[in-house]
Amino acid sequence: MIDSQAATVPSTASQRCRALARAGAIVAGVVSVSVLVGWSLISVPAVLHLYQLTDKPSPQAAVGLLLCSVSLWLQARDRLSRPLWITGLAAAAITVALGVAAQAEWLLDRELGLPNLFTTAEARETLAALNIRFDGRMSHGGSALLIMLGVAALLHRAPPGPGLIVTSVFTPLALFLSLIGLLGFAFAIPSDSAFWKAIGIAMQTALAGLILAPSLILARPDRPLMAMIISPMAGGYLARRILLAGLAVPLVVAVVEFLHVPSSWLGEQAAAAVLVVASMGVLGIVILVTCSALNRADEHRRRAEASRALMLDELDHRVKNTLATVQAVCEHTMAGARDMRGFEDAFRGRIRAMALAHEALAARRWEGVYLRRMVETVVAPFIGPGAASVRIHGQDVLLSARAALPVVATLHELATNAGKHGTLAGPGRGLGVDVAWTIDDTGTVVLDWIEPASGIGPRGNPGESGGFGTNLIRGLIAHELKGSTDLTIGPGGVRCRMIIPGSGRRPDGGPRP
């Protein structure tokens, strides 16, 4: 049987939670052992005298809490093996049984002689000599605590469902019960009062319960309660701050009250007033600090949402512009095509060039494209094996995102024409193309496309859709980049000079993609 949580990789936060739970189990175990050592098994007189000052922890409670601590220590692991789990379950079951037995004693109103199981005759005699009244029964509160903690430990691996609900109710209840017990001591409630008759938890029992209950919660960081507290979201932040302050402030107040610090300085009433105001102040500050942090987080979120909305608008705009461009390319290509085949080739080539530019831009997160790579990619489909080559001269330049599409589209039309009628046409015949560029300090790129005279005569007829292609070469860079293109077709070959203002920069020593 593999636990669902064991199958997933535990996060550091979960690992820390479980380590803390094990540490809590050890501390609670030590507290319980101290009861057994001082009280029942060895009866160390010094510890007995200490216990005389407080209430009398019953040995059954100490044994139950010790077993519950062991159970928790065994089970609070990232990867829980079956033997550990079963041992843990057995220990927890005994804890529950002890709690139930104590309740039975109250219900049946008869002694089951449980203390004799866990105490020595010598210890009982010492007790009698010290005149400590010990009626042998565990208190209502103590046994309830044992049952709740024991059940929570039994249900450590309970899947979501009734089991989880029971532990989620029992662990906080056990925590509150222990706290009430401890606060009863802190506020020095008289031992014959109704409070102690109803609750009656010994200080050591309450202390062990106060450590065990949160440790049981910590042992399952994947459950809703803990998941909320360790969550990196705003709710987790709030829970960590407010919960800590909400629990710690009253506790500190109680301890201060217990030590009679302010009352010895100010007198009873003034001290009470000062404590109330001080706790209000501390809680108020914690809440204000937390809320301002939440506000900041909320503001970040809102800003992120607003920028996402803007980005979506921009994306929508770009997509529509791209669609409009595709539509325009389609219309122009249709107008220039003689037949379907001609349209297909020309349209496919133009869309491919647009896609190439987009791809290169996206690869560099729209920072720009490397000119050399762009030229190589655009001309690649026009160079077959053994065919003429394209010679590139010029130090590499990073072309701005804005300039990428127009330059690529222009180069594509030049390459298409060269592939059909010019120096790239056909293996053996082609003389190739020279592409050279320079860049000046203002970022203006001057790019030359030079096809030597091909020997197959000047291109009088640019061919299908050539009219539009030539228009594009002559007009695109001028229109969109405020640059210019000078295209001359003559007996000396084809020369095209593009002047692309303020669109390039030298890559600053960075690696080429």
Place this chain on the structure above:
Amino acid sequence: MNPTTEHPRAGAGRRVLLVEDGFLVASMMRRILEQAGHTVLGPISGLPEALAAAGSADYDVALLDISLAEGTSADVARRALARGRRAIFVTGYASAELLPPDLRALPRLLKPVDPESLRRAVDPGPP
């Protein structure tokens, strides 16, 4: 109060001031309009040139791409309206909210532009 109905050239081909910074889209629109018998001024891609043309050129309808590289063409539209000319926006933004309030009532053509809508927007025909 349609200014074109009172315009001397009503019924004949319109003179269209075309402001659009995309070369391919602009030349497609120019071809569609020219085939429909209109005369096209431009296309103009720069905002200063568009503003100058809107203030001085001889045209009936201004066809304006909203977002240009140097800013929006809102002032171009205002200048055209101030001279009693019609202005039509062409945009990829679906929402009118990005426009200043005084220009939201102007007709808008959504990109990609349907040729028939373009023809009808420029020449709505006899009233």
